[in-house]
Structure formats: structure tokens, C-alpha cells
Amino acid sequence: MLGQKFDIAVTVLFVVAILLGLVLTRRIDLAFSSDLETFSGPRAYPGVILTVLLVLFGSIGFAQLRGLKQDAKQSEGIFDRRAIWSVGLFLALILFVATFEPVGYILTMVPLLILVAFLTGGRSPARVGLVAITLTALCLVIFRYGLATVLPEGVLGIDAIF
Amino acid sequence: MMDLLQILTGLIGWTELLFLIIGLAIGIIVGALPGVGPLLGVIMAIPFTFYVDPVTAMALLIGIYQGGSYGGAVAATMIGIPGTPMAAATMLDARPMALAGRASEAVTLSTIGSTLGGVISAVVLIAVAPELASIALRFGPAETAAFALLGLTALGALSGGSPLKGWAMGFFGLFIATIGLDPVSGVQRFTFGSTYLDAGVTLVPLLVGLFSISEVLMQIERPARATDTGSTAAASARAFASILTRPFNYVRSSLTGVFVGIVPGIGGVTASFLSYRFALSFRKEADPDFGQGNPDGVIASETANSAVTGGALIPMMALSIPGDPIVAVLMGGLILQGVQPGPQLFLQNAEVAQGIFLIFLLGALLLLPLGLVFIRGVVRILRMPQWGILAGVLLISLVGTYSVARQINDLWLLIFFGLIGYVLRKADYPLAPLVIGFVLGPIFETNFRRTVLISQGNLIDYIQTRPITICVLIAVAIFILVPLLRGLTRKAA
Numbered sequence: 001m002l003g004q005k006f007d008i009a010v011t012v013l014f015v016v017a018i019l020l021g022l023v024l025t026r027r028i029d030l031a032f033s034s035d036l037e038t039f040s041g042p043r044a045y046p047g048v049i050l051t052v053l054l055v056l057f058g059s060i061g062f063a064q065l066r067g068l069k070q071d072a073k074q075s076e077g078i079f080d081r082r083a084i085w086s087v088g089l090f091l092a093l094i095l096f097v098a099t100f101e102p103v104g105y106i107l108t109m110v111p112l113l114i115l116v117a118f119l120t121g122g123r124s125p126a127r128v129g130l131v132a133i134t135l136t137a138l139c140l141v142i143f144r145y146g147l148a149t150v151l152p153e154g155v156l157g158i159d160a161i162f
Numbered sequence: 163m164m165d166l167l168q169i170l171t172g173l174i175g176w177t178e179l180l181f182l183i184i185g186l187a188i189g190i191i192v193g194a195l196p197g198v199g200p201l202l203g204v205i206m207a208i209p210f211t212f213y214v215d216p217v218t219a220m221a222l223l224i225g226i227y228q229g230g231s232y233g234g235a236v237a238a239t240m241i242g243i244p245g246t247p248m249a250a251a252t253m254l255d256a257r258p259m260a261l262a263g264r265a266s267e268a269v270t271l272s273t274i275g276s277t278l279g280g281v282i283s284a285v286v287l288i289a290v291a292p293e294l295a296s297i298a299l300r301f302g303p304a305e306t307a308a309f310a311l312l313g314l315t316a317l318g319a320l321s322g323g324s325p326l327k328g329w330a331m332g333f334f335g336l337f338i339a340t341i342g343l344d345p346v347s348g349v350q351r352f353t354f355g356s357t358y359l360d361a362g363v364t365l366v367p368l369l370v371g372l373f374s375i376s377e378v379l380m381q382i383e384r385p386a387r388a389t390d391t392g393s394t395a396a397a398s399a400r401a402f403a404s405i406l407t408r409p410f411n412y413v414r415s416s417l418t419g420v421f422v423g424i425v426p427g428i429g430g431v432t433a434s435f436l437s438y439r440f441a442l443s444f445r446k447e448a449d450p451d452f453g454q455g456n457p458d459g460v461i462a463s464e465t466a467n468s469a470v471t472g473g474a475l476i477p478m479m480a481l482s483i484p485g486d487p488i489v490a491v492l493m494g495g496l497i498l499q500g501v502q503p504g505p506q507l508f509l510q511n512a513e514v515a516q517g518i519f520l521i522f523l524l525g526a527l528l529l530l531p532l533g534l535v536f537i538r539g540v541v542r543i544l545r546m547p548q549w550g551i552l553a554g555v556l557l558i559s560l561v562g563t564y565s566v567a568r569q570i571n572d573l574w575l576l577i578f579f580g581l582i583g584y585v586l587r588k589a590d591y592p593l594a595p596l597v598i599g600f601v602l603g604p605i606f607e608t609n610f611r612r613t614v615l616i617s618q619g620n621l622i623d624y625i626q627t628r629p630i631t632i633c634v635l636i637a638v639a640i641f642i643l644v645p646l647l648r649g650l651t652r653k654a655a
Binding site: 006010011014021024029041045046050053060063080085094096105109112116118119120121122128132135148149151 | 202329336349378382547558560568580585
């Protein structure tokens with residue numbers, strides 16, 4: 001039941017987003033006055049795409065609601081403990097991106113990798129820490145010297161180290 | 163035979179061979195890294211070509227191009243993340259094979275497909291390059307739009323059991339591709355005033371976010387990993403036997419790849435999905451369903467995306483038309499050497515042209531031993547703890563995406579699409595149609611609208627004067643109607 005409700009919630013979100021998209025389509029500036037009459041303007045193509053999307057998601061939603069009434073599907077454990085861990089990792093990713101440039105590559109990447117390792121089955125803190133630091137350093141060397149890509153130094157000042 | 167060998171040894175020496183092998187090795191590695199890809203590899207290698215002759219320079223660059231288009235399949239198979247956009251189609255069957263304990267077989271099939279696709283396209287390149295190049299000249303906006311439409315017919319077929327969801331994802335991809343400046347008039351669309359979004363949503367954050375970030379999030383909930391249950395030798399034997407048991411798939415996919423490669427602006431992603439679509443029509447009863455680990459799916463997409471490399475070189479060398487961004491960089495590399503591609507190339511620099519042909523053929527042949535060596539290393543990865551692999555995947559995904567333009571907004575986009583991918587996978591939506599919609603969307607829209615403008619409102623009359631467009635549109639109708647009628651007949655029965 002929970003799985004079905006999740007599916008319906010996703011469909012509803014899509015339908016709302018599509019309706020918003022259709023409103024925004026009306027606000028796209030027209031380059032030429034003739035654009036309204038032909039299919040060559042910037043509004044028509046996204047308008048058609050969004051309309052088809054609305055029909056498709058409407059049909060999917062209708063089928064899901066019919067399935068909900070007939071109740072064939074069991075709960076698939078959508079919101080179990082591990083799903084909360086996934087949400088936790090997603091929030092950690094937001095924090096990572098927000099701090100990546102000001103704090104720097106090494107100081108943000110190592111804790112993130114340690115978190116991922118623990119969430120996906122890493123048990124020994126020493127091993128996990130060692131792997132996270134090794135991978136981070138290896139990647140830094142490959143990108144910096146192999147691909148000439150400078151990663152954010154942040155507060156550490158990587159240039160002083162390498 | 164001896165004459166041919168003399169010509170070969172005269173054109174290609176040890177230096178060229180060494181550069182080619184280095185190029186292939188670099189290509190396989192950058193192709194396997196999500197977000198990096200062969201384009202970046204070729205760009206990075208350009209400065210190293212300044213100090214060598216044109217054939218040696220092209221050996222390095224073509225090696226990276228060929229190796230890169232193969233390397234993407236390895237990441238797709240082993241960790242469920244397409245290293246290159248072309249590998250998204252390969253992943254549809256290679257990943258289920260790997261999860262079912264047939265990882266080595268899946269990667270070996272990719273290696274064989276890449277080799278044969280490369281060899282067949284090299285033969286075509288050598289035999290009829292100038293003749294085929296003239297086809298590229300007949301392609302206007304109407305033909306390109308029709309071809310993009312043909313590629314879009316794969317959407318429903320890639321749905322994995324729910325065509326409605328497949329089409330919905332395909333159209334979602336088409337919509338995402340409309341974000342940014344309108345390709346015809348330059349008007350802003352769905353950018354919310356952001357200058358970053360003016361350039362549109364870029365492929366790397368979308369692809370890596372959808373597949374890589376969502377994979378890591380999904381693995382926390384449902385751990386799954388690629389395995390090898392049998393011996394590597396037995397897996398290789400099964401894969402090599404496919405040359406005898408599935409020869410038509412290799413040939414058909416190679417020719418699809420070559421033809422799509424010749425057409426400028428369509429590219430490897432279309433070739434691999436289109437070839438996959440063709441393979442769907444020839445499914446063997448004994449094989450698993452497509453999307454469930456069917457070897458024909460792996461062969462079709464890998465062979466086609468490898469054959470595209472040879473096809474794409476044809477208009478570049480014969481007409482000076484680069485069909486895709488990597489070929490544009492290759493062309494730049496050639497021009498930097500003082501060699502001008504185009505019809506005069508075969509007259510003024512015949513040795514360079516022949517050298518490139520041979521380099522391409524050798525590169526395709528060398529891909530097999532190099533790929534097999536690479537597989538042995540890849541199998542070792544399977545023995546690593548899963549948490550180490552996933553940490554590495556996340557690291558490369560984040561750094562690889564950031565490294566493309568060094569823009570923090572790319573990382574925001576990456577995690578946004580990571581969330582979208584995670585939610586869609588939990589709700590059982592297929593992600594492959596979204597990618598094909600996103601890639602083909604701009605090609606179709608730009609060329610369709612150009613066709614409308616050229617036809618001055620008389621679209622039907624205009625199309626009647628374009629025989630190639632009519633043929634492709636008939637194929638589109640067949641691809642849409644045949645499965646529809648088949649479904650209706652089954653329902654009636």
C-alpha cells in the first residue's frame with residue numbers, strides 16, 4: 001500500500017510540475033510576431049511536449065488509482081530505516097556541495113566518503129578512514145597532474161602540500 | 163599479401179604503434195570514468211601531438227576515441243554507471259548480466275562488439291569513404307529531424323514492461339532538453355533568469371546524477387553487486403562463441419553504427435539505442451528478455467557505438483564536416499599539423515589519409531587484446547568490498563562532474579538529478595528513455611523547426627521533395643505501428 005501511495009505521490013508531483021511548466025510556457029517571449037501562427041516559435045515545441053506529458057502522466061495516475069482500488073500490490077518497504085539513511089546521505093551531499101569550494105576538496109570529500117562507506121557496509125573505522133583518505137589523495141593526484149584540473153583548495157591550501 | 167605488408171610497414175612504424183596503444187589505454191580509462199569521457203581525453207592529448215608527425219598524432223587521438231567509446235561499457239557493466247552516454251544502452255542488459263554472475267561475459271561481449279564494430283567500420287572507411295561521404299551532403303534539416311524521430315521510436319521499446327512509463331520518461335527527457343536558450347531564436351526558456359541555465363542542462367550532470375548518485379542511494383537500501391560465478395575462461399569462451407551464434411547482430415549493428423556515424427550531428431547515443439531497437443525485433447526465444455540480461459542487447463549497442471567512430475571519420479576526412487564534438491577536436495588536431503581535411507586530403511596528403519585508415523583498423527584490432535587484459539583488472543575490482551567501490555564511484559562522479567567546467571552549479575545539478583533518478587527508480591520508471599529523449603530532443607527540435615522555416619509553411623509539399631526523409635518516416639511509422647498492431651492482435655487472441 002505504501003509503495004502504491006509513493007507511486008501516486010510521484011505522479012501527482014509530475015502533474016503539478018507539468019501544469020507549472022505549461023503556465024511558464026505561456027510566459028516565454030516570442031522572437032517574431034509570426035511565431036504564434038506557425039510551429040517555428042519558441043513556445044510551441046515545449047507546449048506540445050508538456051501537453052503529451054500531461055496526458056501520459058494522467059493515464060499513469062488513472063491506472064495507479066484503479067490499481068489502488070483493486071489493491072493488488074503489497075508494501076515494498078519504501079520508508080524503512082535504510083530509506084532514511086538514503087535521505088541522510090542526500091542531505092550530506094547537499095552539505096558537501098555547499099561547502100566544497102569554501103572549505104576545500106580534501107576536508108569535504110574525506111568525511112563524505114567515510115559516511116558512504118559506513119552506510120554501505122564498512123565496519124572497521126580504521127580501514128574506512130584509510131580507504132577514504134587514500135581514494136581522496138589518489139583522485140587529487142590523477143585530476144591535478146593527469147588531467148590538469150585544479151580542485152578547490154579551500155582552507156587547507158593544497159598547493160602547500162603538493 | 164607481401165605488398166600489402168610492405169605498404170603497412172611503410173606507413174606505420176613502432177612510434178605510431180606505441181602512440182596508438184597509449185591512446186587506447188588512456189581512452190579505456192577515461193571512458194570508464196563517469197563524467198570524464200573520451201572528449202576530455204582527446205582535448206587533453208592535443209598538446210602532446212605538437213611534437214610528432216600527423217599520423218603519429220592521429221594514432222594517439224584516434225586511440226583515445228576508440229578506447230573511450232569502449233571504456234564506458236566497463237563502468238556500465240560493473241558499477242551500473244555509464245561512463246559515456248553511449249554506454250547507457252549497453253547498461254540495459256550488461257548490468258543485469260553482471261548482477262546475475264556473468265560480469266566477465268558481459269564485458270567480454272562488449273570487447274568483442276567494440277572490436278568487430280571498429281573493424282567493420284574501418285573496412286567501410288577504407289573501401290568507400292569518399293562515396294559514402296557524399297550521402298552526408300544530402301542530409302539537410304528534414305533528414306536529420308526524421309532520423310532523430312527514428313531514434314525516438316526506441317522510447318516505448320526501452321520501457322521494461324510499461325510502455326506508458328517509457329514514453330513518459332522519454333518526453334520528460336525531451337522537455338529537460340528545452341531548458342535554456344531557444345536554439346532557433348535565442349529566447350530564454352524555463353531558465354528562471356539564471357545565466358547558468360542559458361546554456362541548458364548539460365549532459366554530464368544529468369547522466370552521472372541519474373545513474374551514479376541514484377545508484378549509490380539505491381545501494382544503501384537494496385545492496386546489489388556485479389559478480390562472476392563461473393570461471394573467466396568459460397565466460398570468455400561463451401562470449402567468443404557469440405561471433406558464430408549471433409553474426410547477423412554484429413554485422414547489422416556495425417552497419418547501423420557506420421551509417422549513423424556518417425550523418426553529421428546525430429552521434430553515438432542514437433546509434434547505440436537505434437541498434438538496440440533493431441535487435442529487439444530479432445529476439446531469440448531462448449534468450450532472456452531485453453533489459454533482463456540479453457547478450458544481443460549488449461552486442462547491439464556496443465558494436466554500433468564502436469562502429470560510429472569509423473563512420474564519423476568519413477565526412478570529416480572526405481568533406482571536412484565533423485559529425486560530433488570528438489571528431490571536431492580530431493579535425494582540429496589534424497589542422498594543427500598542417501593537414502587540411504576535405505576532398506583534397508586524398509590527393510595532397512594521401513599518405514596521411516592512408517595512415518589514418520590503417521591506424522583506425524589497427525586500433526580496432528588492438529582493442530581486443532587490450533580489452534581482455536583490462537577485463538582481468540576489472541575482475542579484481544569485483545573482489546573489493548562493496549563499500550569501497552561505492553565510495554570510489556561517488557568520488558569519481560563528483561570530481562568528474564566538477565572537472566568538466568569547474569562550476570559548482572554542475573554539482574547542484576548533479577545532486578538534483580541524483581534525487582530525480584532515485585525517486586524515479588523507486589517508482590519503477592525506466593531511466594534509459596529519459597537519456598535518449600534528452601540527447602535527441604535538441605537535434606529533433608532544431609532541425610524540425612528549421613525544416614518548418616525552410617518549407618515556408620508547406621511542410622508536406624516540402625517533404626515530398628526529400629526521398630531520404632520519406633524513407634526514414636516510413637521506417638518510423640513501421641516502428642510505431644508494428645508493435646502496436648502486435649499488441650492488439652495478442653489482446654484479441
